Amino acid sequence: MSVSQLVTEARVKEILETVDYFLFDCDGVLWDGNGVIEGSVETIKKLKSLGKKVYYVTNNSSKSRQDYLEKCKECGFPAELDDIVCTAYAAAQYLKNIGFKNKVYLMGKDESMGTELKDAGIQYFGPGPDPLEGNLKEWFAMRLDPEVKCVVVGFDPHISYMKIMKAASYLRNPDCIFIGTNEDRSLPAKDKDIVIPGTGCMVLPVALAANRRPILMGKPETNMFDLLKKVRNIDPSRCLMTGDSISTDIVFAKNCGVRSMLVLSGMSTEDDLITANGKGSNADPNKQPDVYAQKLSEFGKFI
Amino acid sequence: MSVSQLVTEARVKEILETVDYFLFDCDGVLWDGNGVIEGSVETIKKLKSLGKKVYYVTNNSSKSRQDYLEKCKECGFPAELDDIVCTAYAAAQYLKNIGFKNKVYLMGKDESMGTELKDAGIQYFGPGPDPLEGNLKEWFAMRLDPEVKCVVVGFDPHISYMKIMKAASYLRNPDCIFIGTNEDRSLPAKDKDIVIPGTGCMVLPVALAANRRPILMGKPETNMFDLLKKVRNIDPSRCLMTGDSISTDIVFAKNCGVRSMLVLSGMSTEDDLITANGKGSNADPNKQPDVYAQKLSEFGKFI
Numbered sequence: 091m092s093v094s095q096l097v098t099e100a101r102v103k104e105i106l107e108t109v110d111y112f113l114f115d116c117d118g119v120l121w122d123g124n125g126v127i128e129g130s131v132e133t134i135k136k137l138k139s140l141g142k143k144v145y146y147v148t149n150n151s152s153k154s155r156q157d158y159l160e161k162c163k164e165c166g167f168p169a170e171l172d173d174i175v176c177t178a179y180a181a182a183q184y185l186k187n188i189g190f191k192n193k194v195y196l197m198g199k200d201e202s203m204g205t206e207l208k209d210a211g212i213q214y215f216g217p218g219p220d221p222l223e224g225n226l227k228e229w230f231a232m233r234l235d236p237e238v239k240c241v242v243v244g245f246d247p248h249i250s251y252m253k254i255m256k257a258a259s260y261l262r263n264p265d266c267i268f269i270g271t272n273e274d275r276s277l278p279a280k281d282k283d284i285v286i287p288g289t290g291c292m293v294l295p296v297a298l299a300a301n302r303r304p305i306l307m308g309k310p311e312t313n314m315f316d317l318l319k320k321v322r323n324i325d326p327s328r329c330l331m332t333g334d335s336i337s338t339d340i341v342f343a344k345n346c347g348v349r350s351m352l353v354l355s356g357m358s359t360e361d362d363l364i365t366a367n368g369k370g371s372n373a374d375p376n377k378q379p380d381v382y383a384q385k386l387s388e389f390g391k392f393i
Numbered sequence: 394m395s396v397s398q399l400v401t402e403a404r405v406k407e408i409l410e411t412v413d414y415f416l417f418d419c420d421g422v423l424w425d426g427n428g429v430i431e432g433s434v435e436t437i438k439k440l441k442s443l444g445k446k447v448y449y450v451t452n453n454s455s456k457s458r459q460d461y462l463e464k465c466k467e468c469g470f471p472a473e474l475d476d477i478v479c480t481a482y483a484a485a486q487y488l489k490n491i492g493f494k495n496k497v498y499l500m501g502k503d504e505s506m507g508t509e510l511k512d513a514g515i516q517y518f519g520p521g522p523d524p525l526e527g528n529l530k531e532w533f534a535m536r537l538d539p540e541v542k543c544v545v546v547g548f549d550p551h552i553s554y555m556k557i558m559k560a561a562s563y564l565r566n567p568d569c570i571f572i573g574t575n576e577d578r579s580l581p582a583k584d585k586d587i588v589i590p591g592t593g594c595m596v597l598p599v600a601l602a603a604n605r606r607p608i609l610m611g612k613p614e615t616n617m618f619d620l621l622k623k624v625r626n627i628d629p630s631r632c633l634m635t636g637d638s639i640s641t642d643i644v645f646a647k648n649c650g651v652r653s654m655l656v657l658s659g660m661s662t663e664d665d666l667i668t669a670n671g672k673g674s675n676a677d678p679n680k681q682p683d684v685y686a687q688k689l690s691e692f693g694k695f696i
Contacts, residue, residue: 249554291557
């Protein structure tokens, strides 16, 4: 492994001298399906005590910013509302910023996606169970709301055939905007037998049925960083993005032009890192973090 | 349009002289969401009266062979059970042929996929509603059946978060076989406002969550043709496959080494055909039907 560097005391010192803004992915970095990842709270607290700005940047669309704030506090991570950028918030702000005045058909949780849309003053409907009903003939006779000019798909544990049908049908109108929060495959959960499906499992079937690609809010797209830059006036050259997924977090950092650290406590494995750094001609500079660590506390112990 | 030829009396004559086995896709060729496509019954009857063998080869996994037989009869198409090859049947036969003795976790309808598995003597569970229940902690505690060694995903209008979770979790075991009937995007329904999602909307989220590719039974894969050849001893050089989808039916025909006819009464449009035949350097021989017609009756009128 020649390109990405393991964290050492010297490298941490250099990072602390040149980075003011620390962006963190959450699931797989700070916590996972088993709870808080050991040592991560202490690391964040040390950074804060040095006066560093800490931002939580998450693709998870099952929570609003307020939910995330509560989750951070509950786990012991220091946070204010403005430190949190999540895809539910990003989707609502995207629509607000383009002056969207119509209705949204929402596949996603009311308490996360819905709350953020409401806070941005945007009308929507769709959350909650929508179980199978009727037959082909009745489906063809379904009435679509002509005011719907956007379909937003986020994490929706009530995904159903009716919802995919409705979302794809609204999207037959080429003027109907299609927003997906993110395309994450599953939630990080080391050493578990159960796979917890991610938002990609809701976004992809709609994209397939509609034969359209969504505008994506989540990493690796840059929307959330653009939002942060706009509101908090951040200098990308003094940022470090830390995440557990090469294809999501590290590619996001590259797309945003910021440095990156990979932790191996979540989605991506050491093998993924070796592949990115180059097995023969397979090297992919877009997937190479600047530094890596087994987990965040390996970085924290040198602070 | 230079490569694929419009049906003419001379071409139909030549086809009738050189083809004994006529394979037909159903949705979009014989019928669609609006009912029987005008003139298709008459065309099939003419072929039968000339002593031609007619096979119905469909990706639709929401019906068993028996269901298809009834649907054919109801619409007026002459058919016997052995004339029908569908993906539910193909999936069951695939498992039977490899001597599969364990249990299947099935995402699909009991009355189609389930019936075919049962007829092939294969144990399964899974069909029917499986609505959202519990939370992350409870999901992680879920018990998987250790006898499940195959996940089959077909058309499942009861698609749910729990089902995707279970299917993907069984597939964590690399020895667990993953079969998808097909990856069709939607059902053909000309001039309708509503998009009817296809089996791809069930297969893809499972593939994504499990990070695995399924073995596909449906067109454009050759499994259904292999099955037909094996059982009915068909000569590929004397076959014509007729379908409405370039990416499904025409590519299937090419993969099977048989001639093909595209009808424009379903999924693929004249623009798709022009693209396949070559706009500049875009030509794709794998997507070029030998002949094409607006609809099947345009072929039938020359018989």
